[in-house]
Amino acid sequence: MEGAGIEGVVLMPATLLEVKDLVKYFPVYERGILIKKKVGDVHAVDGVSFDVAKGETMGLVGESGCGKTTAGKAILDLIPKDSGQVLFEGKDVHETFEHGSNEDRKAMRRGMQMVFQNPYGSLDPRMTVFDIISEAFIIHRHVPKSEWKERVYTLLKLVGLEEYHAERYPHEFSGGQRQRISIARALATEPKFIVADEPVSSLDVSVRAQILTLLQSLQQRETISFLYISHDLSSVRQISQRVIVMYLGKIMEYADVDRIFDHPLNPYTVALLSAVPVPDLERKVNKILLAGDVPSPINPPPGCRFNPRCPYATDICKQAEPPLRQLESDHLVACHHAEKLM
Amino acid sequence: MNSKETQYTRRSAGQWAVAWRRFKKNKAGLAGLAIVASFAVLAIYGLLLDPVPARSFGCLYQGCTNLPPFVDSAHPLGTENSGIDVWNEIIHGSAGDLYVGIGATLISVVIGLLVGAAAGYRSGVSGAVLLGLTQIFFVLPVLVIILLFAKIFLFLVAQGLALSLIVLTLGIFGWPLFAFIARGEILRIRELEFVQAAKSLGASGSRTLFRHIVPNLLSPIIVLSSLAVAANIITEVVISFLGFGDPTTSTWGLIIQEGFDHIDSSWWVAFFPGIAVVICVLGFNLLGDGLSDALNPRLRE
Amino acid sequence: MPETVLQVDDLKTYFFTEAGVVRAVDGVSFSLTKGKPLGLVGESGSGKTVTALSVLGVVPRPGKIVSGKILFEGENLLEKTENEMRGFRGKRIGYVSQDPNSSLDPLFTVGNQLSEVVTTHEKMSKEAAREKVVDLLRLVRIAEPETRMRAYPHELSGGMRQRIAIARALASEPDLLIADEPTTNLDVTIQAQVLELLRALQRELDMSLILITHDMGIIAEMAEEVVVLYAGRVAEVARTAEIFAAPRHPYTAALLQAVPRVDRKRPLVPIGGNIPNLITPPSGCRFHPRCAYMIDRCVSEIPPLEAIGGGREVSCHRWKELELRGSS
Numbered sequence A: 001m002e003g004a005g006i007e008g009v010v011l012m013p014a015t016l017l018e019v020k021d022l023v024k025y026f027p028v029y030e031r032g033i034l035i036k037k038k039v040g041d042v043h044a045v046d047g048v049s050f051d052v053a054k055g056e057t058m059g060l061v062g063e064s065g066c067g068k069t070t071a072g073k074a075i076l077d078l079i080p081k082d083s084g085q086v087l088f089e090g091k092d093v094h095e096t097f098e099h100g101s102n103e104d105r106k107a108m109r110r111g112m113q114m115v116f117q118n119p120y121g122s123l124d125p126r127m128t129v130f131d132i133i134s135e136a137f138i139i140h141r142h143v144p145k146s147e148w149k150e151r152v153y154t155l156l157k158l159v160g161l162e163e164y165h166a167e168r169y170p171h172e173f174s175g176g177q178r179q180r181i182s183i184a185r186a187l188a189t190e191p192k193f194i195v196a197d198e199p200v201s202s203l204d205v206s207v208r209a210q211i212l213t214l215l216q217s218l219q220q221r222e223t224i225s226f227l228y229i230s231h232d233l234s235s236v237r238q239i240s241q242r243v244i245v246m247y248l249g250k251i252m253e254y255a256d257v258d259r260i261f262d263h264p265l266n267p268y269t270v271a272l273l274s275a276v277p278v279p280d281l282e283r284k285v286n287k288i289l290l291a292g293d294v295p296s297p298i299n300p301p302p303g304c305r306f307n308p309r310c311p312y313a314t315d316i317c318k319q320a321e322p323p324l325r326q327l328e329s330d331h332l333v334a335c336h337h338a339e340k341l342m
Numbered sequence B: 001m002n003s004k005e006t007q008y009t010r011r012s013a014g015q016w017a018v019a020w021r022r023f024k025k026n027k028a029g030l031a032g033l034a035i036v037a038s039f040a041v042l043a044i045y046g047l048l049l050d051p052v053p054a055r056s057f058g059c060l061y062q063g064c065t066n067l068p069p070f071v072d073s074a075h076p077l078g079t080e081n082s083g084i085d086v087w088n089e090i091i092h093g094s095a096g097d098l099y100v101g102i103g104a105t106l107i108s109v110v111i112g113l114l115v116g117a118a119a120g121y122r123s124g125v126s127g128a129v130l131l132g133l134t135q136i137f138f139v140l141p142v143l144v145i146i147l148l149f150a151k152i153f154l155f156l157v158a159q160g161l162a163l164s165l166i167v168l169t170l171g172i173f174g175w176p177l178f179a180f181i182a183r184g185e186i187l188r189i190r191e192l193e194f195v196q197a198a199k200s201l202g203a204s205g206s207r208t209l210f211r212h213i214v215p216n217l218l219s220p221i222i223v224l225s226s227l228a229v230a231a232n233i234i235t236e237v238v239i240s241f242l243g244f245g246d247p248t249t250s251t252w253g254l255i256i257q258e259g260f261d262h263i264d265s266s267w268w269v270a271f272f273p274g275i276a277v278v279i280c281v282l283g284f285n286l287l288g289d290g291l292s293d294a295l296n297p298r299l300r301e
Numbered sequence C: 001m002p003e004t005v006l007q008v009d010d011l012k013t014y015f016f017t018e019a020g021v022v023r024a025v026d027g028v029s030f031s032l033t034k035g036k037p038l039g040l041v042g043e044s045g046s047g048k049t050v051t052a053l054s055v056l057g058v059v060p061r062p063g064k065i066v067s068g069k070i071l072f073e074g075e076n077l078l079e080k081t082e083n084e085m086r087g088f089r090g091k092r093i094g095y096v097s098q099d100p101n102s103s104l105d106p107l108f109t110v111g112n113q114l115s116e117v118v119t120t121h122e123k124m125s126k127e128a129a130r131e132k133v134v135d136l137l138r139l140v141r142i143a144e145p146e147t148r149m150r151a152y153p154h155e156l157s158g159g160m161r162q163r164i165a166i167a168r169a170l171a172s173e174p175d176l177l178i179a180d181e182p183t184t185n186l187d188v189t190i191q192a193q194v195l196e197l198l199r200a201l202q203r204e205l206d207m208s209l210i211l212i213t214h215d216m217g218i219i220a221e222m223a224e225e226v227v228v229l230y231a232g233r234v235a236e237v238a239r240t241a242e243i244f245a246a247p248r249h250p251y252t253a254a255l256l257q258a259v260p261r262v263d264r265k266r267p268l269v270p271i272g273g274n275i276p277n278l279i280t281p282p283s284g285c286r287f288h289p290r291c292a293y294m295i296d297r298c299v300s301e302i303p304p305l306e307a308i309g310g311g312r313e314v315s316c317h318r319w320k321e322l323e324l325r326g327s328s
């Protein structure tokens, strides 16, 4: 396996993906009579850096609109980023897609896949499941035609569907089943890294566990790395090894999963965690009720973006943006007053 | 998996089969289809099998001019004062009008799809230009221009090509709507996640366009085509009625125009072809509605 | 003697669709005691919304209440005429729907919509109506109500829209408020605000509350009694504390084991299979295709909803013998 080096010396798991200072703004226009006037930018992703090791699941949490999906898509170069760099196995992703050879481009596409947030919009309604899954074989020719059928069936079994589902169309499936098809499609290229964007959010509670355990087993058995995006903190805790908490395009906290859930050091993380209802009457925590809504990402507040809602906010929070600081090993926090929570 | 599911048939119905199943349940749509099919049969019969040629003055010599309807079983809908049989004209006119309606629509669809696809797929300067062009065409008084064309190219009329000229003009001026819809649909479909999914699989631009976008674009275009055929038939009638039509080829517009001159003495000459127009247009409209219900992916079973 | 506000008895609401009869609610019974918030929990399609709509008498076509009794403060709502129902619905029974976007009219300001509701319940002057609206907005903790009144729904965030919807349901000072997944489309931090608001209002206004949700966590925080629905039938009824400590129905237990928890990581035990289709629901116990404890009897015989003492009811052939794990 990847983690094991020569002669039994265990090396640090190798880095698979590196994201450096990723920025993506969406221009906002006001429609005039004749021309559109640009009135500002949605700061969807504003300088995000992290890395994902081989075989690791990195959780990415945050409230709706904080830029999770945008980050995921920009990493895969499905939408153009404004600045920053993404390295996949040491190679610049955007460079490869723009200027690389045809083989390099295809190899990179094969290596990174995405499972989309919306199980209804992400499958072509006019294609059968077989066509959807085997499209990867047509594009990459990594499976001889004689084996397509068998391979599709294997993939369907792997995600818990049956052979006869191959001839069906997406509209004949429930949300959970579509999400499985989506996962099978991503697996068809034999990727090393998958961005799983809220794969369980639109699913029923009882079906969620099925998909979560499936992802967990994929990560362990096939050594696939995941960027697991979700606003559901419970599922993030369940399947991630490390976790990033985002707020309005910025990383607030970035740490090992248990550390972030058991000893959060950013007031936002604390509030977020305390807001999650727990199905247990014995566990009574003091809820930190945040006032107000997430501010508009068009003109995010100056200083710390969380300051208008933060119970610990002081003057400095309104003026200076807190840098992402390392407070413990493997624990990065962006907060001026993180020490107060230690 | 639960046991219920294994009972389903292996091969499930395709999108088109599903659409057809849904279409079959729609009485109005079926009626529209029946009407359209009947006119198609009439047209084919007129073109290939009908022993009486179009605009035949044969009756003139048999003395049965200006015959009222339902009198002579040889001329069920009567004759005109120069002896032309009204029913025979309806038969031949259906070929002419379907030619105008369907021919012009086909031209519009092809141009519209190409332009719309270009505008929708390359949003940028070229997209803006194409959209502008589409919008200019939209506001032009198309009918007047067609009439102008018909006058200018009078020499074509002499050669019996006037009907094709009308088809061409209607087709050329009819595409903006298709371009507009195609562009909008492409812009919509392009943003759907399955298109991004194709990109993330490594699909090329043309594969994405032809394998993913175009098939999803067809339904609205088909529905719109059906309605456009109806509209084109009406325009043909108006053109002929105003005297700008092709006097050498049978169309409903032509016979209506001729009959209108003698509406007091022989009402039936204009009346029955008029009914044919109404029924045919209704047929295409009903068909369009039925298709739109059947092809709408949101109304799943 | 605790006062029973609402009693639903063997309610059956079916949808007569082209594809067949959807038995959306198929013999649901429960009762709501004054001052004890009731949670109605179940997955999507289990019949939560249809149950609520049946109580309000607004089952959409092609749905029909086929049989049963709905006693609200002793009166059977199913015997009321449409005219009489208007005196209950939106007046003595308030409803907050699952989707605040569709329940508010995008063409009118929030103030307009609220004052319309206020004036239909009670004749009053424009000024008085305005004041009442401001009070309502204050009640649901909306800051600067005078300004917010002039906003259109699309100018407000999801959480605010849901509060407006709650304000509208409260305009008539109902005795019972039914909130149908009021926080499903909201972020956790906003969800926490809305839940806190509902909890406070229920106490302040001395109003009964039925909270519909699919989230056992919300049940733990909000409800005193729980009705667990599965595929149109009641699986289990219990006090909240008891259901987490010792669920009696295999579905309830499975649900508790299948949801990840934020406070600790533990092995997940997924429930296999999918939610059944309600046109041809499974025979006998509807949970049997997914139940780990299924026996032959479960396939052939419908388990009755039995009272098992202590106010608990369960519908399972094997409740006596099974040792089920709770949320721990």
Ligand SMILES: Nc1ncnc2c1ncn2[C@@H]1O[C@H](COP(=O)(O)OP(=O)(O)OP(=O)(O)O)[C@@H](O)[C@H]1O
Binding pocket: A026, A027, A042, A043, A044, A062, A063, A064, A065, A066, A067, A068, A069, A070, A071, A117, A231, A297
């Ligand atoms: N194509 C786009 N054009 C303009 N703005 C966009 C676009 N896509 C996203 N945004 C904006 O960027 C911000 C981040 O969006 P994103 O979809 O990444 O959020 P998210 O964290 O995935 O949220 P959710 O949990 O709702 O999926 C939002 O404010 C969103 O409105």
Ligand SMILES: Nc1ncnc2c1ncn2[C@@H]1O[C@H](COP(=O)(O)OP(=O)(O)O)[C@@H](O)[C@H]1O
Binding pocket: C015, C017, C022, C023, C024, C025, C042, C043, C044, C045, C046, C047, C048, C049, C050, C051, C060, C061, C062, C063, C278
């Ligand atoms: N208007 C309708 N027509 C047909 N079936 C419906 C309709 N509304 C709801 N149903 C069906 O009734 C069942 C219960 O629905 P609902 O009460 O909305 O579930 P939930 O528990 O998610 O609120 C589902 O199977 C649903 O498909």
Ligand code: SF4
Binding pocket: A266, A267, A268, A304, A305, A306, A307, A308, A310, A311, A312, A313, A314, A317, A322, A334, A335, A336, A337, A338
């Ligand atoms: S920097 Fe200030 S406002 Fe931001 S999270 Fe820390 S304490 Fe709160």
Ligand code: SF4
Binding pocket: C249, C250, C251, C285, C286, C287, C288, C289, C291, C292, C293, C294, C295, C298, C303, C315, C316, C317, C318, C319
């Ligand atoms: S009746 Fe049978 S199938 Fe149903 S829950 Fe009980 S044990 Fe399971």
Ligand SMILES: [Mg+2]
Binding pocket: A068, A069, A070, A117, A197, A198
């Ligand atoms: Mg998202």
Ligand SMILES: [Mg+2]
Binding pocket: C045, C048, C049, C050, C098, C180, C181
């Ligand atoms: Mg519901």
